Amino acid sequence: MKLLPDGRLYRALVLGAAAVVLGLGGYFLVAWLVTDDTGCAHGVEKRGTKSECTGVTDGGFHFTEALAPVFGRIKAENDSIADKSPATVALMIPMISDNPAEQHEFTEQVQGAYLAQYRANHQANGQRPPIRLLLANPGRNYEFWEPVAQQLADAAASPTENLRAVTGINISLKETEKAIAFLTAGKGIPVVAGPMTADDIMNSAARPHAYPGLARVAPSNSDQAAALGSFGSDIKPAETMVVEDVRQDDNYLTTLRQAFEKLAKGAPHAPETFRSPADFNDEGNLSNDFHQMVPDICSSDAKTIYFAGRPVQLRQFLIELGRRNCAKHYTVISGSHASTLTVDTKFQDQWGSLTAGSGITVRYAALAHPDSWSGDGPETPGGSRRAYKELADLATLFGNTSATGIGRTSLSDSRTIITYDSVTTAISGIRNDTVGKVEMPTLDEVANSWLRLHGGNRVNGAGGWICLDQYGNPYNKAVAIVHLDPVTKSAAFDRLAWPAGRAPDANCSIRTGG
Structure with missing residues (x-):
């Protein structure tokens, strides 16, 4: 008994159907492999x-x-x-x-x-x-x-x-x-x-x-704070306040808080606090927090504010402080991460916050600055003009968009x-x-x-x-003390400061006890 018909036409239809099935199977197999592929390149995975x-x-x-x-x-x-x-x-x-x-x-x-x-x-x-x-x-x-x-x-x-x-x-x-x-x-x-x-x-x-x-x-943060303290030795603790991020699991924030609380020892007011999002690049609603914080700062005797926070939050704080109603000049001091403000596109049209009213001076400890060792003067302990020039020359040589360049560079x-x-x-x-x-x-x-x-x-x-x-x-690593210049929209060099309160000797001798 025949269950299936004979004939060339039928065989052709069967073969065609099989090809379609196999083709679809191959398509779905490839689609599955592409969808499930976690590779980006050799040694790199999604x-x-x-x-x-x-x-x-x-x-x-x-x-x-x-x-x-x-x-x-x-x-x-x-x-x-x-x-x-x-x-x-x-x-x-x-x-x-x-x-x-x-x-x-x-x-x-x-x-x-x-x-x-x-x-x-x-x-x-x-x-x-x-x-x-x-x-x-x-x-x-x-x-x-x-x-x-x-x-x-x-x-x-x-x-x-x-x-x-x-x-x-x-x-x-x-x-x-x-x-x-x-x-x-x-x-x-x-x-x-x-x-x-x-x-x-x-x-x-x-x-x-x-x-x-x-x-x-x-x-370190404590070395930066020591250098800032040496630079600002005339700052009166009674005229200071700490504004600090209390988010946990961030070693930069934890140790910067400790360093600034030490510098502000004797301040009459407890720190003003806020908590940033888990991802410190998120804005959250902190502009609202800082808006509410500013009147309390204005009503205090503070003239110098130590800001222990990441760059996004520093930007938000400065903008709100720039909108204050009180006619007082403030100096805001922060850590090295404040350097990000100089390349923050969201701050580019907000530099006016630093000149509004009686003005704001933003000062921080930079990890390095071109003006620290540039120029043709004699070598002095703590740094090398020659070493800086070697880097600056290389940055000039390769800092372009040509086929041999590495893109625009900035020091x-x-x-x-x-x-x-x-x-x-x-x-x-x-x-x-x-x-x-x-x-x-x-x-x-x-x-x-x-x-x-x-x-x-x-x-x-x-x-x-x-x-x-x-x-x-x-x-006793050199610390460049800089401030944000609203005219040039960049970090302007003030001077070098030293965690030990003095430059190292000519041999960079490490002294017992610092």
């Missing part, structure tokens, strides 16, 4: 609700178009030394931000890292080993630090990659702290932090081995300078141990090299001398 591309690249993949020019130069530099047994240094910072000002700063930091790599490979008298640069994106606010840090640990263990230091750590958060602990205490990888300033992510006399192999090149807001110094310090440690028959120092040897980076072996950073103490912290 993670999180925003499917952000995070991971480690040699420059072959740029995380955002703003980074394309400088990533291209890094890729070319890495390829040019691939067969010369290079040592690898990684820059670990978030690479993508929805905040244009923060994205601008991230780009500047990558530019600073490249300029340090280029100088090491082309302007250091052939010193070895050559330096390969990896770019590690742990995601917004270091959300995906763990898988990315593990990639770096794998590179450190690889006899072909030879990762010898991680640099650039730039935001003082709990996630940052965990990443540093994992890399140093967990994996034995030396770390040279960049713009990170929190006092509680460091080695100290109380915790000398908390982060073995960690070095820092930026003055005015400190991010390029401090990251350049972070990478330069790591390279100094690596090369100081590449002597005799040593072609590639071990991780332990690089970490131990931080112990020698002082005195005559100090790093002449573009932002000032880097003299590491026994805990890997910069001793």
Whole structure:
């Protein structure tokens, strides 16, 4: 008995139907693979609700178009030394931000890292080993630090990659702290932090081995406060007030609050407080809070306000303070993160807040400033005009949009300078141990090299001398005191100040007790 008919037509229909089924199956298979694909490039994966591309690249993949020019130069530099047994240094910072000002700063930091790599490979008298640069994106606010840090640990263990230091750590958060602990205490990888300033992510006399192999090149929040106190020694505590963000899990805020409360000891009023959103780039409703806060400030005797908060909240506060009804001039003092206001597009049409009424002077401790060591005068203790000029010349050479450029560069807001110094310090440690028959120092040897980076072996950073103490912290690092100039819409240099109240001696000697 036949259940199915014969005939060429039927067979053709059956074959056609089968082809359609197979075709549709293939289509859905491909669609599923594309939809479920988590890869962005080799070593880079999509993670999180925003499917952000995070991971480690040699420059072959740029995380955002703003980074394309400088990533291209890094890729070319890495390829040019691939067969010369290079040592690898990684820059670990978030690479993508929805905040244009923060994205601008991230780009500047990558530019600073490249300029340090280029100088090491082309302007250091052939010193070895050559330096390969990896770019590690742990995601917004270091959300995906763990898988990315593990990639770096794998590179450190690889006899072909030879990762010898991680640099650039730039935001003082709990996630940052965990990443540093994992890399140093967990994996034995030396770390040279960049713009990170929190006092509680460091080695100290109380915790000398908390982060073995960690070095820092930026003055801490307490060092910045000490320098600000030295600069403003005539400020009367009775005429001060602290305005502070009480959000937890932010090491920058926690230690800045502590430092400013110490400076304002004796102030007649308790701090005015606010709580920023979990993502400090979110505006929230804090303009309303600051609007309500201003009348209480006006009714107080305060003339100087210490503001312990992040840049978005500082902008919101300044705008509301600029709208005050009282005829009083205020000086608002903040930490190094205030530098973001100079590139904040939302502040560009609000500089008038600083000149409204009796005016507002915004002063902060910058991590570096071009006017600190520029010019042709004699060298003075604490910094090197030659070191700054080397960076400035490189920024001029590559700071363009040509095929060989890295995009427009600026040294005015400190991010390029401090990251350049972070990478330069790591390279100094690596090369100081590449002597005799040593072609590639071990991780332990690089970490131990931080112990020698002082005195005559100090790093002449573009932002000032880097003299590491026994805990890997910069001793009496120069602090550029600056103020926001509403005319030029930039940070104007006031003068240098020193955490120890004086410049270091000519040998950068580290004194007992500070």
